Amino acid sequence: xxxxxxxxxxxxxxxxxxxxxxxxxxxxxxxxxxxxxxxxxxxxxxxxxxxxxxxxxxxxxxxxxxxxxxxxxxxxxxxxxxxxxxxxxxxxxxxxxxxxxxxxxxxxxxxxxxxxxxxx
Amino acid sequence: xxxxxxxxxxxxxxxxxxxxxxxxxxxxxxxxxxxxxxxxxxxxxxxxxxxxxxxxxxxxxxxxxxxxxxxxxxxxxxxxxxxxxxxxxxxxxxxxxxxxxxxxxxxxxxxxxxxxxxxxxxxxxxxxxxxxxxxxxxxxxxxxxxxxxxxxxxxxxxxxxxxxxxxxxxxxxxxxxxxxxxxxxxxxxxxxxxxxxxxxxxxxxxxxxxxxxxxxxxxxxxxxxxxxxxxxxxxxxxxxxxxxxxxxxxxxxxxxxxxxxxxxxxxxxxxxxxxxxxxxxxxxxxxxxxxxxxxxxxxxxxxxxxxxxxxxxxxxxxxxxxxxxxxxxxxxxxxxxxxxxxxxxxxxxxxxxxxxxxxxxxxxxxxxxxxxxxxxxxxxxxxxxxxxxxxxxxxxxxxxxxxxxxxxxxxxxxxxxxxxxx
Numbered sequence: 010x011x012x013x014x015x016x017x018x019x020x021x022x023x024x025x026x027x028x029x030x031x032x033x034x035x036x037x038x039x040x041x042x043x044x045x046x047x048x049x050x051x052x053x054x055x056x057x058x059x060x061x062x063x064x065x066x067x068x069x070x071x072x073x074x075x076x077x078x079x080x081x082x083x084x085x086x087x088x089x090x091x092x093x094x095x096x097x098x099x100x101x102x103x104x105x106x107x108x109x110x111x112x113x114x115x116x117x118x119x120x121x122x123x124x125x126x127x128x129x
Numbered sequence: 130x131x132x133x134x135x136x137x138x139x140x141x142x143x144x145x146x147x148x149x150x151x152x153x154x155x156x157x158x159x160x161x162x163x164x165x166x167x168x169x170x171x172x173x174x175x176x177x178x179x180x181x182x183x184x185x186x187x188x189x190x191x192x193x194x195x196x197x198x199x200x201x202x203x204x205x206x207x208x209x210x211x212x213x214x215x216x217x218x219x220x221x222x223x224x225x226x227x228x229x230x231x232x233x234x235x236x237x238x239x240x241x242x243x244x245x246x247x248x249x250x251x252x253x254x255x256x257x258x259x260x261x262x263x264x265x266x267x268x269x270x271x272x273x274x275x276x277x278x279x280x281x282x283x284x285x286x287x288x289x290x291x292x293x294x295x296x297x298x299x300x301x302x303x304x305x306x307x308x309x310x311x312x313x314x315x316x317x318x319x320x321x322x323x324x325x326x327x328x329x330x331x332x333x334x335x336x337x338x339x340x341x342x343x344x345x346x347x348x349x350x351x352x353x354x355x356x357x358x359x360x361x362x363x364x365x366x367x368x369x370x371x372x373x374x375x376x377x378x379x380x381x382x383x384x385x386x387x388x389x390x391x392x393x394x395x396x397x398x399x400x401x402x403x404x405x406x407x408x409x410x411x412x413x414x415x416x417x418x419x420x421x422x423x424x425x426x427x428x429x430x431x432x433x434x435x436x437x438x439x440x441x442x443x444x445x446x447x448x449x450x451x452x453x454x455x456x457x458x459x460x461x462x463x464x465x466x467x468x469x470x471x472x473x474x475x476x477x478x479x480x481x482x483x484x485x486x487x488x489x490x491x492x493x494x495x496x497x498x499x500x501x502x503x504x505x506x507x508x509x510x511x512x513x514x515x516x517x518x519x520x521x522x523x524x525x526x527x528x529x530x531x532x533x534x535x536x537x538x539x540x541x542x543x544x545x546x547x548x549x550x551x
Contacts, residue, residue, distance in 0.1 A: 045356025046145075047349030050402060090402070092345060097133045098141035 011050070011120035012091050012099040014106075016113055018084025023057045023077065039109050048102060052089035086113075090120075135180050143172055144268035146189040148353075151265050152240030154196055155303050161247050162293030165265060167203070171196040241266070242305045242357045245350075249318040252299045257292035258321045259328075264289055266353070267346045277343050278328065315358070319367050319424060322350050326371050330378070344375050355410070365414035366425025372407030373431040376400040387532055392440040404435045426455045445475035462491040470503060478510040498527035502537060509540070514548035 028036065043049035055061075061076035078084065089106075093099045096117070103115050147168060154164035171192045185191040248261040260278075263269045269277075275285035306314040329343025351368040358364050380398035383389050411432055414425040421429060430451045437443040452468035465488055473481025485504050494500045505520030521541035525534050 041356075045353060047352035050406070092349075093141075094144065094342070094345075095137050095141055097137040098144065100133050101138065101141045101145060 010093060010095075010122065012093060012096075013118040013120055014089040014091060014099070014103060015085055015116045015118065016087045016089075017082075017116065018055075018058065018086040019081070019113075022086035023059070023084060025057050025059070035109060039106065043102070048091050048093055048098075050090045050092055052087065054087040055085055058084055135184075136176075138184060139172075139175055139179060142175075142184065142188045142192075146192055147172075147268045148241055148244060148266045149189065149237055150192050150196065152237070152244040153193060154200070155244060155247070156236075156240050157197075158200060159303055160297055161244070161265065161301075161303060162297050163200075165293065167196040167199050168192070170199045174199075238357055239305065241353070243303050245318055245354065245357075246305055246314055247296065247301060247303055249314070249321045250296060250301050251314070251317055252301060253292050253295055255321070255324070257288055257295070258317065259324055260285060260288050261292045262321050262350065263325065263346065266350055269346065277340060315361060315363070318354065319363060322347050322354065323367060323371070323424070325350070326374075330374060341378060344371075344378065347371060348375060355413075360417065362414040362417040362419060363422040363424050365410045365417070366422055366428050369407045369410035369414060369428035370424050370431055372403045372410060373428060373435050376403035376407065376435065391434060392443075396438065396440075399435070407435065408432055421454070423455060423459045426451055426458065430455070443474070445471055449475045462488055462493045463497075466494070466497075466500060466503060469507075473507055473510075478507040482507040482511065496527060498524045498533070498537075500524075501527070505537075505540065505544075509544055514544045518544040518548065 040049065040052060058076035058078040061078065063072075063074040063076070063078070065072045065074070091099060091102060093102065096119070099117050103117065107113050107115065150171070151161070151164050151168045154167050155161045158164055158167070174195050175188075175192060179185075245262065245266055248265050249258045253261065260274050263274050263277075264271065271286050271289060272282055274289075275282040278285070280288075305311075326344055326347035329340045329345075329347060348368075348371050351364070351371055355364050355368050376399050377391070377394060379400065380394040380396070381389050381391075407428065411425065411428045414421065414428070430448055433444045433448045433451070449468060449471035452464060452471050456464045456468055465484065469481045469484040469488070472484055482504070485500070485507060488494055488500060489504075491500075501520040502524035505517045505524060508514075508520060509517035518541045521537050521544060525537035525541065528534050528537070
């Protein structure tokens with residue numbers, strides 16, 4: 010099964026935090042290791058919500074709203090797509106990611122998948 | 130809010146940690162079977178203690194510490210293991226006192242490589258290599274492996290126990306082969322991983338057409354191996370082949386479970402993330418230089434299909450050339466049959482028929498229904514309808530698969546009616 014892991018944004022990521030070289034190296038090593046272990050399929054870091062755009066269609070009405078978004082629960086700092094056997098495995102990988110970061114909050118969203126039908 | 134299930138958490142920790150754990154222990158005790166037993170003991174201890182104490186912050190280190198204690202106890206109690214092991218026990222006790230078990234990443238890498246080469250050692254029969262690889266590197270339980278291969282659990286248990294005993298009796302060293310040994314040993318590893326993948330992708334037994342968990346396990350093993358041996362082009366070739374094949378998993382089965390052939394698949398249902406990953410792996414194999422090996426060539430063929438937005442846009446000339454290269458590297462009547470199909474798509478049915486006719490004498494294909502099926506298709510396209518009908522009927526009589534049989538009989542009837550209306 011696949012999970013989309015979403016790292017919640019906070020004041021630091023919103024301030025346009027640029028990681029230090031040391032942070033980058035730690036993150037790079039973690040991603041390399043996770044890719045090589047086979048469970049991390051894709052991951053990217055995101056810019057602060059000041060650079061984000063919200064596009065909505067409601068009752069025929071189109072609206073485009075520029076960031077920043079003020080609700081802290083709306084903020085996203087990065088995402089990762091993982092291939093795992095269970096929710097618990099996704100949680101274990103998330104712990105190792107958060108241990109590396111020091112602190113943070115991640116949401117794990119299971120990806121909708123069509124079950125392979127039976128043959129015959 | 131449900132807390133994580135403790136047993137599934139332990140399963141997950143085991144799957145993540147056990148290859149490193151067994152690899153590290155095997156380096157110390159020089160016996161993969163013993164290392165695996167010790168790791169299992171540590172797992173049993175975890176299952177007893179963690180539900181009470183909670184998961185430790187560093188579960189890998191906990192498991193390793195516990196396994197080493199077991200090793201020391203075992204060696205103490207077991208005099209017949211002799212002097213060598215007694216020394217070992219003392220060394221391990223010394224290591225145990227060192228509270229910072231900082232294992233270098235390179236060392237872990239080497240342990241895992243040694244482990245995979247040992248599990249795929251040619252002294253073992255192929256089915257034992259497959260089972261041991263899933264067990265030691267995939268972190269699967271004996272029950273899971275038995276279920277995946279539709280074998281009774283005691284049979285699988287015996288297969289694994291016997292394999293460990295064979296490795297021990299043959300004194301198979303825990304090492305990465307080098308020199309002239311490396312190429313054949315690596316090809317055994319690749320073969321085992323691809324066998325696991327194929328058992329998941331085109332299940333040879335059981336009701337399910339695909340078993341996605343086995344595909345996922347094989348892909349994971351392949352990616353791990355690519356990280357461990359990044360300079361081996363065929364490793365990337367195999368990973369590319371598996372990623373691209375897996376990308377079609379959703380599209381190759383119809384709503385009522387019928388198989389859908391590659392050219393008839395809805396390409397929007399392909400997994401484009403896996404395709405991108407596969408193409409990147411293929412590029413890595415190509416960049417490493419040299420002529421492409423069999424896996425990279427098969428991946429390159431799969432990539433030709435993956436790159437085509439529609440079936441009509443397929444680069445059949447490119448595919449025919451790749452099959453030509455594959456046939457020279459790995460001569461096989463099946464490869465020739467595929468080459469004939471590619472030739473017919475690239476240059477017309479006469480070109481395909483010419484090659485297929487040379488295969489009629491192949492004993493390996495004498496009972497292979499796809500030969501008359503493919504030949505029938507070429508004849509049909511050439512307007513030789515009576516001959517086409519006979520080939521479709523012959524193919525239908527050779528397949529056991531009811532769906533395929535119906536398809537072939539329909540084609541025979543179609544050729545028959547077209548012929549009589551002429």
